[in-house]
Amino acid sequence: MKNVILKIPNITSYFFILLFCYAAISKIMDFENFQVQIAQSPLLSTYAGLISYSTIIIELIIVIALSFLRTRLLGLYASLFLMAAFTIYIYLILNYSDFIPCSCGGILQNMNWTQHLTFNIICTILLIVAIILLERKRSTRTSRLISNISLLLILSSGTVVYLFLTSEHMIKKENNFTRRFIPTAVMKSKALPLSADSYYLAGIENEKIYLGDPKSPLILTTVDTTLIRASARKLTLDNTHYQFRNVQLQVQKPYYYLYDGTVPVIYRGRIKDSIAKTISYNEVYFNQFIPLDSTQFAFRTIATKNKQFILAGLKLEKSRRAVVNLYANILKKQKDGIFDSDGKLLYDRKKSNLIYIHSYRNQIIVMNNDFKVQHQLHTIDTTTIARVKIRKLTNGSYKMVAPPLKVNKSSTVYGGILFNQSNLIGKHESPQTWKRASIIDIYRTDKQEYLGSFYIYNRNDVSISNMMVNGSSLYLIIGNELIKYKLNKKITDSYSTGKAENL
Known part of the structure; x- marks a missing residue:
C-alpha cells in the first residue's frame, strides 16, 4: 500500500501528460473552432485571442515539465494552477452566467458542465495529493507547503475572476468588436x-x-x-x-x-x-x-x-x-x-x-x-x-x-x-x-x-x-x-x- 501511495506523483504526472498532450493537439488540429468556442464564452470572450494561444502553449510546457524528474514538481504546480483555473471558470459559468455555452470538444466533449466541474475537482484534489507527497519526500515544511498551495489556488482563482470581470466590462461598455452569441436566441x-x-x-x-x-x-x-x-x-x-x-x-x-x-x-x-x-x-x-x-x-x-x-x-x-x-x-x-x-x-x-x-x-x-x-x-x-x-x-x-x-x-x-x-x-x-x-x-x-x-x-x-x-x-x-x-x-x-x- 505504501508503495502505491509513493507512486501517486508519477501516476498523476503520466495522467496529466496524456491529458494535456491530447488537449493541446486537439486544439491545434481544430484551432479556428477552438478560438470561436472561446469567443462565445459568456465570461472570457474579450480575451479569446490571448487565451486560445496561451492555453495551448501552457499545456505543452506542462507536458514537457512533467516528462522529466527534475522539473516534475514544477509541472505538477503548473498543472494545479491550470486545473484550478478551469474549475473556477466552470463554477462561474454554472452560477454567474446568464447562459451556458456549448461544451468544448476533445476528450471531454461528451460531458455536460456539471460533470466537467466534478471531473476538474477530482483532478485538482489528485494534483494536491501528488504535490504533498512529492514535497514531503523532499522534506518541505508543512507550513510552507500549505502556503505554496494556498497562494497558487488564490492566484489561479483571482486570475480567472479578473479576466471575467474585465471581459464583462469590455463586452458591455468598451466592446472591441467581439460578439457574444446567445444560444437558441x-x-x-x-x-x-x-x-x-x-x-x-x-x-x-x-x-x-x-x-x-x-x-x-x-x-x-x-x-x-x-x-x-x-x-x-x-x-x-x-x-x-x-x-x-x-x-x-x-x-x-x-x-x-x-x-x-x-x-x-x-x-x-x-x-x-x-x-x-x-x-x-x-x-x-x-x-x-x-x-x-x-x-x-x-x-x-x-x-x-x-x-x-x-x-x-x-x-x-x-x-x-x-x-x-x-x-x-x-x-x-x-x-x-x-x-x-x-x-x-x-x-x-x-x-x-x-x-x-x-x-x-x-x-x-x-x-x-x-x-x-x-x-x-x-x-x-x-x-x-x-x-x-x-x-x-x-x-x-x-x-x-x-x-x-x-x-x-x-x-x-x-x-x-x-x-x-x-x-x-x-x-x-x-x-x-x-x-x-x-x-x-x-x-x-x-x-x-x-x-x-x-x-x-x-x-x-x-x-x-x-x-x-x-x-x-x-x-x-x-x-x-x-x-x-x-x-x-x-x-x-x-x-x-x-x-x-x-x-
Whole structure:
C-alpha cells in the first residue's frame, strides 16, 4: 500500500501528460473552432485571442515539465494552477452566467458542465495529493507547503475572476468588436409564402400583421400572427391628382397612413375603412416618415439652405393648420451631410422614443417625442467616421464616387431594445457563416450596453429585407416569405423589467 501511495506523483504526472498532450493537439488540429468556442464564452470572450494561444502553449510546457524528474514538481504546480483555473471558470459559468455555452470538444466533449466541474475537482484534489507527497519526500515544511498551495489556488482563482470581470466590462461598455452569441436566441415558428419578393412590413396591430408592396401601393395585405390566414384589399385615396413616385404604407392603430414625400402628401384612413383622406399636403418634403400618433409625425428631410439631412416634426392643429418644426442640430455632418448622415428613423411605441441609427457609422441617437436627444449610443464596431468617398458637383450637390462601407442594414426597436442587422464581421467569426446568414446585434436604448447577437440564416441564398418585433415574436421578410421566429425568454424578459442584463 505504501508503495502505491509513493507512486501517486508519477501516476498523476503520466495522467496529466496524456491529458494535456491530447488537449493541446486537439486544439491545434481544430484551432479556428477552438478560438470561436472561446469567443462565445459568456465570461472570457474579450480575451479569446490571448487565451486560445496561451492555453495551448501552457499545456505543452506542462507536458514537457512533467516528462522529466527534475522539473516534475514544477509541472505538477503548473498543472494545479491550470486545473484550478478551469474549475473556477466552470463554477462561474454554472452560477454567474446568464447562459451556458456549448461544451468544448476533445476528450471531454461528451460531458455536460456539471460533470466537467466534478471531473476538474477530482483532478485538482489528485494534483494536491501528488504535490504533498512529492514535497514531503523532499522534506518541505508543512507550513510552507500549505502556503505554496494556498497562494497558487488564490492566484489561479483571482486570475480567472479578473479576466471575467474585465471581459464583462469590455463586452458591455468598451466592446472591441467581439460578439457574444446567445444560444437558441430565436426559434423558427412558421413561414408563409408570399406572391412576390417586394413586400415589406407596414405594421403589427391587434394580432394582425400588415404588409405593403411598392409595386401595388394601394393594396393592404393583412396576415394573422399565426401566419395561417391572409387577405388583401384595395385602398382608395380621396385625391389622386398628383405625380406619385414612391407611395408607402404604415399602420398604427386605429389608422393606416399612405404617403409620398416627393409630392408631398399624407393620407389617413381607419383600418376597417378602405377610404383614405388627405390630412397634409405640401407642408414638408420628406424621405422618411413616422406617425407618432394621429396628429403628430416625425420626418427626415433635406434642409433647403445647406442640402443636408435633418429631422423634422409635423403637428396637425385642430384648426387643420399644420405646424412644422425643423431640428437641424441632431444629425451631425462629417463630410457632406447626406451620405455620411444616412440612416434609419425608427419609433419605439412601447417607450415613446424616436431612434435614428446611422447606416455608415456606429452611432445611435435616442430622442423623445419632442426630438430632445436623450442618449448618444453606438454599435459595437469601431466605425465612428463614415467611410464614404464623395465629390461635390458644380450644382452644390454631392456624388458618391466609390462603394461605401455600410455598417448597419435593417433595424427595428421594441420595448427599449434595438435589433440591428449588422454588415460587419467581428473577431473570431466564420466568413463561411457570414455568406450564409445575417447577423442581428441587440442593444439597450436607455444606456450604452450591447446584449448579444444571433444568426438568421438565408433562405434560398436570399437574406433579410425587412424585420419587425412584436412581443416575443420576430417577423422577417426574406425573399418571398414572411417568417415568424420565437424570441428567447432572456430577450423578452428585458422588455418588461427594463433590466436586460448580459444575455
